[in-house]
Amino acid sequence: MSEKTTDRPDISVIIPVFNEEQNLPRLYERLTRVMSGLGKSYETIFVDDGSRDGSVAMLTEFAHGDAHVVVIQLARNFGQHAAIFAGFEKALGHVVVTLDADLQNPPEEIPKLLAKIDEGFDVVGGWREQRKDSYLRTIPSYLVNKFTSRMLGCSMRDYGCMLRAYRRVIVQRMCRYREIASFIPALATAVGGKIVEVKVDHAERHAGDSKYGLVKLLKLNYDLVTGFSMFPLQLLSIIGFVMAFLGTGFGAFLAVRRLIVGPEVEGVFTLFAILFFFVGTLYMAMGLLGEYVGRIYMEVRGRPRFIVARVLRGDTAVEEQA
Numbered sequence: 295m296s297e298k299t300t301d302r303p304d305i306s307v308i309i310p311v312f313n314e315e316q317n318l319p320r321l322y323e324r325l326t327r328v329m330s331g332l333g334k335s336y337e338t339i340f341v342d343d344g345s346r347d348g349s350v351a352m353l354t355e356f357a358h359g360d361a362h363v364v365v366i367q368l369a370r371n372f373g374q375h376a377a378i379f380a381g382f383e384k385a386l387g388h389v390v391v392t393l394d395a396d397l398q399n400p401p402e403e404i405p406k407l408l409a410k411i412d413e414g415f416d417v418v419g420g421w422r423e424q425r426k427d428s429y430l431r432t433i434p435s436y437l438v439n440k441f442t443s444r445m446l447g448c449s450m451r452d453y454g455c456m457l458r459a460y461r462r463v464i465v466q467r468m469c470r471y472r473e474i475a476s477f478i479p480a481l482a483t484a485v486g487g488k489i490v491e492v493k494v495d496h497a498e499r500h501a502g503d504s505k506y507g508l509v510k511l512l513k514l515n516y517d518l519v520t521g522f523s524m525f526p527l528q529l530l531s532i533i534g535f536v537m538a539f540l541g542t543g544f545g546a547f548l549a550v551r552r553l554i555v556g557p558e559v560e561g562v563f564t565l566f567a568i569l570f571f572f573v574g575t576l577y578m579a580m581g582l583l584g585e586y587v588g589r590i591y592m593e594v595r596g597r598p599r600f601i602v603a604r605v606l607r608g609d610t611a612v613e614e615q616a
């Protein structure tokens with residue numbers, strides 16, 4: 295162990311890992327090549343987010359053979375953003391880089407981000423011009439990106455890309471936000487600092503499947519949409535107001551029509567269709583309200599965002615005290 299772990303390395307790389315055994319060897323190899331070529335000191339923090347495959351064994355092996363590697367093992371699966379927060383809290387580097395473990399974010403792009411930090415920016419976001427994901431992912435993500443940019447008043451092209459670099463001070467500021475449901479790239483825009491986006495490559499997942507099922511994906515997008523603004527709630531009352539206004543107008547029109555033309559009987563099923571539409575909208579509105587209420591419930595209980603079970607630096611494993 296030649297490195298002094300108490301000194302701050304120039305760079306901390308944080309990688310959340312959830313069942314990525316097929317990707318880790320290749321990732322580790324490519325990342326090591328890039329990082330050792332930079333001529334800067336660094337640490338690589340793998341955060342195991344409750345993997346049930348051979349990921350932990352593999353990470354342990356990396357740590358034993360390489361003093362750059364730190365492994366944070368969470369007690370169970372807490373989600374990608376919580377895992378990254380666990381990494382943030384342990385990261386020592388002057389600059390912190392995050393990326394995915396599945397090689398969708400090429401490690402070879404890291405120098406590009408670091409160059410922007412050297413230019414004086416505090417946050418550097420990767421922007422995937424050609425995203426290699428299915429339309430099921432890219433279309434909702436496009437809409438959410440647009441909406442979020444509007445709400446935050448900070449226009450970023452790609453909130454979803456996790457290949458990013460932050461100056462240490464930004465990471466410390468983000469760690470002061472204690473909420474459980476958080477969306478890191480959006481949070482980074484809320485804490486001040488100079489932000490820039492750079493185009494980065496995006497590859498298909500090297501192996502395995504996306505760890506985001508439909509429900510998890512929905513939750514993530516709601517985290518982004520509800521986490522930073524009340525605007526969706528305000529939108530509900532605006533829609534309600536407009537509907538009530540139009541409904542009253544329509545009622546008045548029907549009343550007058552009844553006096554002049556007589557009662558109307560046709561179009562009953564059309565009426566049903568319209569009714570279903572409004573009932574559907576109402577349910578969606580209730581769902582949105584529920585998302586806010588559910589998040590309030592999560593927050594007031596004050597549960598921890600993540601629980602660290604064990605930290606491994608080189609050969610020394612430290613069990614976290616509860």
Ligand code: UDP
Nearest residue numbers: 310311312343373374394395396504505506
């Ligand atoms: N991930 C995680 N916990 C989770 C889900 C995902 O740590 O609950 C990690 C995963 O191992 C990967 C990154 O987050 O390193 C991005 O996940 P994934 O590639 O499945 O997301 P996608 O690219 O489909 O958005």
Ligand code: MG
Nearest residue numbers: 394396398499
């Ligand atoms: Mg991926």
